[in-house]
Structures are given as C-alpha cells and as structure tokens.
Amino acid sequence: MNPVYLRQLTVAAALLFFACGTAVAWDENIKQVAIPGGLTADTLPDAKSKGAKLFASYCSRCHSLPSPRMHSTSDWAMRFEKMMDHVKLLAGTVPGIKMPAENEKREIVSYLQKMGFIGLAEYAPLLTEPEGFKVAWFCSACHAVPDPIQFPAKGATQLSAKEWHLIVDRMNAYRKKQGREVMSDADNKTIVDFLVKKR
Ligand code: HEC
Ligand code: HEC
Numbered sequence: 001m002n003p004v005y006l007r008q009l010t011v012a013a014a015l016l017f018f019a020c021g022t023a024v025a026w027d028e029n030i031k032q033v034a035i036p037g038g039l040t041a042d043t044l045p046d047a048k049s050k051g052a053k054l055f056a057s058y059c060s061r062c063h064s065l066p067s068p069r070m071h072s073t074s075d076w077a078m079r080f081e082k083m084m085d086h087v088k089l090l091a092g093t094v095p096g097i098k099m100p101a102e103n104e105k106r107e108i109v110s111y112l113q114k115m116g117f118i119g120l121a122e123y124a125p126l127l128t129e130p131e132g133f134k135v136a137w138f139c140s141a142c143h144a145v146p147d148p149i150q151f152p153a154k155g156a157t158q159l160s161a162k163e164w165h166l167i168v169d170r171m172n173a174y175r176k177k178q179g180r181e182v183m184s185d186a187d188n189k190t191i192v193d194f195l196v197k198k199r
C-alpha cells in the first residue's frame with residue numbers, strides 16, 4: 001500500500017477516535033497532553049469577542065482548547081494552516097468537523113495574533129549569546145522562544161525575574177507532563193537570567 005496513504009489512514013483513524021469521543025479513560029488525557037494548559041470558552045481572554053467565540057468553537061473539536069498565548073503572534077498563521085490540513089483530512093467524514101468560512105478564518109487568525117506572545121525569530125542574533133542555545137533547547141519544543149520584551153500594549157516591558165520564574169516553572173510542568181527532560185534549578189536560572197538581562 002502507498003505509504004503516504006497508510007500514514008493518512010493512521011492519522012484519520014486516531015482522529016476518528018478523538019472526534020467520536022470514545023469513552024476510554026486515556027482519551028481525555030491524550031487531548032490534554034497534546035495541548036497542555038488548555039482553556040474553556042469562558043476563560044479565554046476577551047471571551048465575548050467574535051474571534052474568541054469562533055476560536056472556541058472550531059478549535060476544541062479534536063483536542064483541548066489551546067491558550068491563545070501558546071504561540072507567538074508571528075507563528076499563529078502558520079500553526080492555523082497546519083490545523084486546516086487536519087480539518088481537510090476529516091471534514092465530511094467525521095461529524096462535527098468542518099472547515100471555517102474564509103471570513104471566519106480571518107477572525108480566528110487575527111484574534112490569535114492579537115493574543116499571542118512576542119517571539120524571537122529562529123535565528124535571532126540574541127540566541128547566539130552563550131546561554132541562547134540552552135534557552136532554545138528547553139523553550140522551542142512547543143513554540144517560538146519568547147522575546148525578553150513582552151506586552152507592548154503596556155509599554156513594551158521586560159518582566160521581572162519573579163514573573164519569569166513563574167512562567168518558566170509552568171513550562172517545566174508542561175515538559176514533565178509530555179514526558180520531556182525537565183529543567184534543573186540551574187537550567188531554570190540560566191533561562192530566567194537570559195530573559196531578564198538588560199541589553
Ligand atoms: C481535525 C482535528 C483538529 C482540529 C479541528 C484542530 N486541531 Fe489542533 N491539532 C490536531 C492534531 C492531530 C494535533 C497534533 C498534531 C499536530 O501538532 O499537528 C493538533 C495539535 C495542535 C496544537 C499543538 C501543536 C502545535 O502546533 O502547537 C495546537 C496549538 C493546535 N492544535 C491548535 C489548533 C487551533 C488553533 C485550532 C483551530 C483553528 C485547531 N487546533 C483545530 C487536530 C486538530
Ligand atoms: C511542553 C510545551 C512547552 C514548552 C517546552 C514551553 N512552553 Fe511556553 N507555553 C506552552 C503552552 C501550552 C502555553 C500556553 C499556556 C500557558 O501560558 O500556560 C505557553 C505559553 C508561553 C508564554 C505566554 C504565557 C504568558 O503568560 O504570557 C510564554 C512567555 C512562554 N510560554 C515561555 C516559555 C519559555 C521561556 C519556555 C522555556 C523555558 C517555554 N515557554 C517552553 C507550552 C510550552
């Protein structure tokens with residue numbers, strides 16, 4: 001059998017299993033491991049906006065609803081397209097999975113871009129600093145490495161070491177949940193130092 005077809009079939013079978021909500025204990029677990037720290041429609045930022053509502057409705061069909069802050073502003077459009085490939089594969093065969101209309105796609109992507117964090121480009125000069133490799137090693141498994149400068153709406157500030165520690169600890173818990181190597185206290189410190197350094 002054609003290997004590409006075989007692969008698609010396996011993906012489709014796995015998703016059918018997700019989508020039909022087969023009542024097996026690890027079903028929910030897998031959905032949460034794929035999307036650590038998932039949210040619900042009413043806990044989304046700006047939950048009443050049109051973009052948030054469409055996002056909650058289309059993006060919780062196969063897995064837990066991801067946080068709109070799980071990706072950087074510049075990566076969301078590409079991540080969204082990857083999801084549309086999954087939808088294309090299943091729309092029409094799995095009940096409840098359908099393609100958003102063009103205007104709905106635009107609403108969802110602009111909502112995600114507005115909420116995403118500020119990421120560094122893959123080859124950003126900052127990452128060539130001595131600690132850069134370690135930061136990329138531990139942080140780029142799930143999303144872009146965050147720029148030390150965040151929240152431009154609040155006047156583009158660098159978070160404090162305490163604030164970054166809380167975030168990095170949360171990320172470490174996600175790594176653990178996904179069975180990835182966890183960061184030691186020393187790794188954690190190197191990463192926070194990198195993020196709070198004044199340049
Ligand atoms: C047809 C099923 C399906 C739908 C609908 C779907 N996803 Fe996914 N999603 C998947 C699968 C399968 C994976 C794991 C494989 C992968 O990462 O592509 C995944 C993984 C993810 C991940 C974690 C991996 C990554 O790329 O960061 C995010 C975030 C995500 N989806 C966001 C979304 C968003 C946003 C939407 C709504 C536009 C959406 N998904 C709708 C099937 C779907
Ligand atoms: C195992 C996957 C994973 C890894 C690895 C990971 N993250 Fe995340 N990151 C997430 C998810 C999921 C979210 C959205 C949910 C949340 O914020 O808790 C997120 C969100 C973020 C945000 C936005 C959150 C906010 O409150 O503004 C920042 C900043 C961030 N990550 C930084 C990092 C840093 C720094 C590292 C490396 C130490 C890292 N991430 C590694 C999964 C990961």
